[in-house]
Amino acid sequence: MTVMEQRGAYRPTPPPAWQPRTDPAPLLPDAEPYRVLGTEAAGQADPDLLRTLYARLVSGRRYNAQATALTKQGRLAVYPSSTGQEACEVAAALALEERDWLFPSYRDTLAVVARGVDPVEALTLLRGDWHTGYDPYEHRVAPLSTPLATQLPHAVGLAHAARLKGDDVVALAMVGDGGTSEGDFHEALNFAAVWQAPVVFLVQNNGFAISVPLAKQTAAPSLAHKAVGYGMPGRLVDGNDAAAVHEVLSDAVRHARAGGGPTLVEAVTYRVEAHTNADDATRYRGDAEVETWRRHDPIDLLQRELTERGLLDEDGVRAAREDAETMAADLRARMNQDPRLDPMDLFAHVYAEPTPQLREQRDLLRAELAAEAESGAAEGGHR
Amino acid sequence: MTTVAAKPATMAQALTRALRDAMAADPGVHVLGEDVGALGGVFRVTDGLAAEFGEDRCTDTPLAEAGILGTAVGMAMYGLRPVVEMQFDAFAYPAFEQVVSHVTKMRNRTRGKMPLPLTIRVPYGGGIGGVEHHSDSSEAYYMATPGLHVVTPATVADAYGLLRASIASDDPVVFLEPKRLYWSKDAWNPQEPAPVEPIGRAVVRRPGRSATLITYGPSLVVCMEAAEAARAEGWDLEVVDLRSLVPFDDETVCASVRRTGRAVVVHESGSFGGPGGEIAARVTERCFHHLEAPVLRVAGFDIPYPPPMLERHHLPGVDRILDAVGRLQWEAES
Ligand SMILES: Cc1ncc(C[n+]2csc(CCOP(=O)(O)OP(=O)(O)O)c2C)c(N)n1
Numbered sequence: 001m002t003v004m005e006q007r008g009a010y011r012p013t014p015p016p017a018w019q020p021r022t023d024p025a026p027l028l029p030d031a032e033p034y035r036v037l038g039t040e041a042a043g044q045a046d047p048d049l050l051r052t053l054y055a056r057l058v059s060g061r062r063y064n065a066q067a068t069a070l071t072k073q074g075r076l077a078v079y080p081s082s083t084g085q086e087a088c089e090v091a092a093a094l095a096l097e098e099r100d101w102l103f104p105s106y107r108d109t110l111a112v113v114a115r116g117v118d119p120v121e122a123l124t125l126l127r128g129d130w131h132t133g134y135d136p137y138e139h140r141v142a143p144l145s146t147p148l149a150t151q152l153p154h155a156v157g158l159a160h161a162a163r164l165k166g167d168d169v170v171a172l173a174m175v176g177d178g179g180t181s182e183g184d185f186h187e188a189l190n191f192a193a194v195w196q197a198p199v200v201f202l203v204q205n206n207g208f209a210i211s212v213p214l215a216k217q218t219a220a221p222s223l224a225h226k227a228v229g230y231g232m233p234g235r236l237v238d239g240n241d242a243a244a245v246h247e248v249l250s251d252a253v254r255h256a257r258a259g260g261g262p263t264l265v266e267a268v269t270y271r272v273e274a275h276t277n278a279d280d281a282t283r284y285r286g287d288a289e290v291e292t293w294r295r296h297d298p299i300d301l302l303q304r305e306l307t308e309r310g311l312l313d314e315d316g317v318r319a320a321r322e323d324a325e326t327m328a329a330d331l332r333a334r335m336n337q338d339p340r341l342d343p344m345d346l347f348a349h350v351y352a353e354p355t356p357q358l359r360e361q362r363d364l365l366r367a368e369l370a371a372e373a374e375s376g377a378a379e380g381g382h383r
Numbered sequence: 384m385t386t387v388a389a390k391p392a393t394m395a396q397a398l399t400r401a402l403r404d405a406m407a408a409d410p411g412v413h414v415l416g417e418d419v420g421a422l423g424g425v426f427r428v429t430d431g432l433a434a435e436f437g438e439d440r441c442t443d444t445p446l447a448e449a450g451i452l453g454t455a456v457g458m459a460m461y462g463l464r465p466v467v468e469m470q471f472d473a474f475a476y477p478a479f480e481q482v483v484s485h486v487t488k489m490r491n492r493t494r495g496k497m498p499l500p501l502t503i504r505v506p507y508g509g510g511i512g513g514v515e516h517h518s519d520s521s522e523a524y525y526m527a528t529p530g531l532h533v534v535t536p537a538t539v540a541d542a543y544g545l546l547r548a549s550i551a552s553d554d555p556v557v558f559l560e561p562k563r564l565y566w567s568k569d570a571w572n573p574q575e576p577a578p579v580e581p582i583g584r585a586v587v588r589r590p591g592r593s594a595t596l597i598t599y600g601p602s603l604v605v606c607m608e609a610a611e612a613a614r615a616e617g618w619d620l621e622v623v624d625l626r627s628l629v630p631f632d633d634e635t636v637c638a639s640v641r642r643t644g645r646a647v648v649v650h651e652s653g654s655f656g657g658p659g660g661e662i663a664a665r666v667t668e669r670c671f672h673h674l675e676a677p678v679l680r681v682a683g684f685d686i687p688y689p690p691p692m693l694e695r696h697h698l699p700g701v702d703r704i705l706d707a708v709g710r711l712q713w714e715a716e717s
Contacts, residue, residue, distance in 0.1 A: 077514055077691055128691035131515045146516040147474060148446065181445035183477060209446045211422035217445050284421045343696040350686050357655055361684045365696060368703070 021231050029224035029236040033268045036243035037305045045243045047311050053090060053242040054306055055320045057299045060086035060110045062324035064273075066331050067109070067123065071277040075335050077128040080107040084272030087242035087298035088204045090114050095249035096172055101140045103155040103173040107204075108144065111174065115139045119327070120334045129339040148179040152188035152201065159197045159256075170198045170256045172249070178209020180223050186230075189264065193230040198256035200249060201264045204239060206271035211284035227264035239267030240298040243305075270296075343369060389570040394542045398428045398504075398560065400573055401546035402466065406436050409464060412550060415442040416451055416468030416504075425470055426506060426565055452478035452503065456485050459499040466550055472507040473516035479524070486555045487530030502549045503557045507535075508601045508651050509683075510563040510698055512691040519688055520652030525557045526628050526661070532582050533628040535559035537603035539569035540577040541626060547579045556582070561601035585632035587639060591621035594645035594711050597636055597662055599625040602649045602699060609704040618708055628658060636662070637669045644675040645711040649699055654682035676713030 021027070036042050064083045070076045082089050085107075093114030096102065104112050112122045116139045124133025125144055132143040142158075145151035155173035162169035179185060180203055192199045203223050207214055220226055227234030237248040245267055252263035270293035274281040306312035347354055347362040354362065406412045414429055420443035423430030432441035444451050448469060455465035469475035482503070490498045509518030525533045532554055536542040542560075549556035588603065589610050596606040603624050610620040623639050625632065640646045646666055648659035659680035666678050681699045689697050 077512055125514055125690075128512065128514060130690050146514065147476070178446035181447040181450070183447060183449050209417070210425065211418045211420070212443045212446065216443050283423070339692070341692055343693055346684060346686055346689050346693055346696060355685075357685055365684075368696075 024228050027228045027231070027233045029222055029227075029234040029266070031236075033236045033238040034244050034248055035238045035241050036247060037241045037301045041247075042243060042305055042309075045247075047309075049094075049246065050243060050302065050306055051311060051316075053087075053094070053246065054299075054302050054312065055323065056090040056094070056114060057086045057242060057302060058320040059324040059327055060090055060114075061299060062321075062328045063110060063113065063119065063331065066328040067126075068273070068277060070332070070335050073336075076123065076126045078276050078278060079126055080276045081273040082107055082110050082271075084293060084297070085204055085206055085239065085269045086110060087245050087302075088202065088239045088267045088269055091242045091245035092172060092174065092202055092249055095246055095253050096170065097253075099140070099167070099169050100253070101142065101155070101158055101169065101171045103142045103151045103158075103171060104144050105148070105151070105174050105176060105179065106144050106146045107176065108174050112141050112144065115141050117141055119331050123335065124339075127335070127339070129341055130345075149175055149182035149184040149188070152184055153191065155201075156188050156192045156195070156197050156199050156262075159192075159199045160195050163198055168198075168257050170200065170253050172200045172202060172253070174202045174204065176209060177203060177205040177207070177214055177223060178212065178217055179203075180226065181209075181217055189227065189230045189232065189262070192262035193232045196259070196261035198259075199262040200252040200256055201262065202249065203264065203266045204269055205266055206239075206269050208271055208275070208285070210275045210279065213284075222266055224264060224266035232262045232264060235263060235265045237265060237267050239269030240296050240301060242298055242302050269298075389572040391568040392539055392571040392573065393566050393568050394536070394539050394560075395426055395428050395565040397539045397543040397571060397573075397576075398546055399430055399432075400576070401543045401550075402429065402432060403435065404576075405466075405547055405550040406432065406440060409550075410440075411462060412464045412466060413440050413442070413458060414466045414468065415444050415455060417444060417446055417470050419443060419468050424468055426560075426562065428504070428560075428565075429468065448475055448478040449481055452481040452486065455501050456481060456489070456499060459501045460489075460497060464500045464502075464550060466502040466504060469503060469505045471513075471517050472505055472519040472521050475503070475505050475521065478503075482525070482531070482557075483528055487528045490554070491530060498553050499555050500553045501555050502546075502552075503555065504546075504560060505557060506560045506562040506565075508559075508561050508563060509688060509694050510601060510651075512694075514691065515688065518694070520650070520683065522559055522628055522650075523652055523657050525559075526658060530555070531629060532556040533559065534582055534626060535561060535600035535628065536626065537561065537564065537600050537624050539567070539571045541624075543571070544577045544579050545582070545626060547576075548582050551579070552582060559600060563601050564604070567604070583627045583630040583632055585623055585625045585627070585635040587621060587635065588624045589620070589622040591619040591643065593617075593619045593643060594647065594708060595621045595623055595636075595639045595643045596647050596649055596704065596708075597623050597625065597639075597666075598649040599628065601651055605699065605701060606649050606704065609701045609708070612701055613705060613708055616705070616709075620708065631662075631665065633665060633669060636666060640666050640670045640678075641673040644673055645713075646674075646678045647681055647704065647707045647711070648678065649681045649704055651683045651698055653685040654680045655685045657682055676711045679707045679710060681707045 064081045067079045071079045089110035093111045117134045121133035124130045155171040159171040224234035224236040419429040420433040455467045458465045536545045549558045598606045648662045663678035
């Protein structure tokens with residue numbers, strides 16, 4: 001019996017035969033980022049969706065502020081804020097169905113939370129108590145990836161596997177503008193296009209990779225242009241326009257689910273805060289640029305649209321803020337509790353079965369901890 | 384000439400000074416990497432170099448480690464002396480193919496016609512509270528690849544001297560910077576930096592009679608502390624700082640072990656397949672008749688680098704070293 005026969009549920013659907021593309025024109029991104037808010041297209045947007053996006057943006061902004069405050073109190077080792085980029089984070093997560101998968105980068109905590117992961121569990125990596133605090137299968141969220149672009153091929157492989165099994169699952173993989181220079185980015189795009197894998201790549205182009213501006217990262221007219229050479233469509237969208245991001249990503253997800261293959265979406269946005277709390281942004285950029293972008297704030301854009309169309313009043317704004325405050329208070333309270341860590345966990349998940357060598361080391365640590373406890377050594381007593 | 388008194392300087396400052404002096408001395412020396420320009424590197428080691436030498440000599444590259452090292456190989460082929468910065472230990476892995484397939488083999492493949500004088504600076508090791516992928520000790524991978532020099536300073540003076548020597552070397556050097564020592568200070572006179580010694584000399588940091596601690600990089604400080612603490616228990620420990628893992632200074636190490644008759648190797652990276660195994664084997668092969676006890680290893684556990692809240696249990700500390708020293712009172716099993 002072959003492996004395939006053993007697994008009754010295994011329904012291979014071979015990818016369609018590769019069709020050489022003779023006309024790249026339909027793959028090319030528009031010259032200008034796609035916008036919805038403030039344009040006629042906004043009239044077609046679902047009011048409920050807009051209101052949901054708004055509430056999530058307000059909450060996301062508050063989350064960023066709270067997490068940044070927690071770094072100042074030493075509760076988080078580091079926090080890469082996505083302030084200014086909340087529209088990408090939230091709209092990306094909301095464009096997915098429950099059965100879909102998210103492959104986040106280290107800055108994408110908000111997208112992870114928007115998928116339903118507990119806010120505290122989403123922060124364990126950055127707090128330093130464990131590398132990934134959540135069960136990836138529970139909400140279909142891969143671990144936050146610290147090495148840049150390395151999670152992109154995983155997204156392609158997972159989506160490909162789902163397709164081979166006959167499941168209509170889509171993978172959304174997020175990466176920064178800097179990450180698009182890594183070899184893994186290019187290999188992932190190529191595999192996805194050749195296999196026609198149901199993947200959507202979302203590049204959040206926030207202008208900088210730590211200190212390096214986009215102009216030193218690429219000579220392409222846009223990052224969305226990179227798609228064309230691999231044979232997939234590239235789409236350019238205003239990353240501060242939550243309605244536009246949601247629409248473009250939803251289209252790409254639908255397209256992938258229907259067997260149309262991958263899409264590369266570039267969302268043009270801006271990193272308003274420094275790279276992380278440990279970074280000094282004044283070394284590489286001036287205030288004027290930041291101010292320009294603050295005037296193109298994703299929350300303001302959406303709030304203006306909703307208010308003008310009578311979909312949001314002052315009570316609605318207040319309610320969104322109050323909900324965000326409640327979330328922040330809860331996050332603060334729970335993050336201010338010291339996590340309970342068992343040092344023996346160091347050996348818990350290195351292998352399914354620890355090697356004899358690891359068992360020896362485990363015994364050594366156990367003895368050390370016992371001696372420490374006996375000598376009543378307080379915290380820091382260990383040298 | 385007025386002499387400038389030695390003032391406290393950090394290891395990061397000494398490294399910056401070494402790069403600057405090397406660039407001033409040789410127009411072929413080029414620095415490249417992620418954020419090395421305006422930002423001066425995330426550890427500020429390249430601070431001011433772009434301003435002084437221009438962006439062609441100190442270049443912010445696209446974010447791609449394989450590309451950084453691969454292009455550096457080409458630059459070295461054309462006669463330049465590139466110094467590349469890998470931002471953190473674990474982010475150098477995309478460049479590992481270039482290390483293994485080309486950097487280490489080019490001289491050999493071309494029968495000596497195409498040497499590669501390039502330096503790969505890699506901040507490495509833990510103890511700084513970094514989240515995952517920011518604390519790896521990757522020296523064993525580099526040591527296991529013939530064709531590379533692997534060096535790591537533990538003092539401010541050595542940071543300067545070894546980096547100058549690495550850049551001057553006609554062979555590729557992996558220059559491992561212990562990041563938790565970046566801000567450690569020593570009295571150091573930039574006007575009269577220690578002479579640039581050739582790569583490959585270990586040094587006795589503390590003489591002693593009862594046993595030798597063999598160590599390098601970030602663990603040197605811990606070993607010195609352990610040696611102090613051991614005095615109370617009647618141990619007079621000698622501490623050898625290897626400084627260079629490849630080439631390995633058998634002479635200094637074995638001379639010490641022959642004097643003391645006992646040895647412990649201390650490092651952060653895991654013990655299984657780690658540097659300590661090689662060192663213990665060499666010492667045993669050369670000093671067998673002088674040894675009163677097996678050569679012991681005190682190393683990090685054989686686990687992926689743990690989250691910061693647990694790293695103190697993983698890193699070899701003074702107590703773990705002292706325990707090993709106690710076990711050197713070896714009695715043959717009956
Ligand atoms: C492979 C790899 N190299 C280097 C780093 C160090 N690093 C962390 S974030 C960063 C910049 C990332 O910029 P970008 O991809 O634009 O994402 P953003 O931070 O703007 O969200 C760098 C260089 C890393 N995490 N992984």
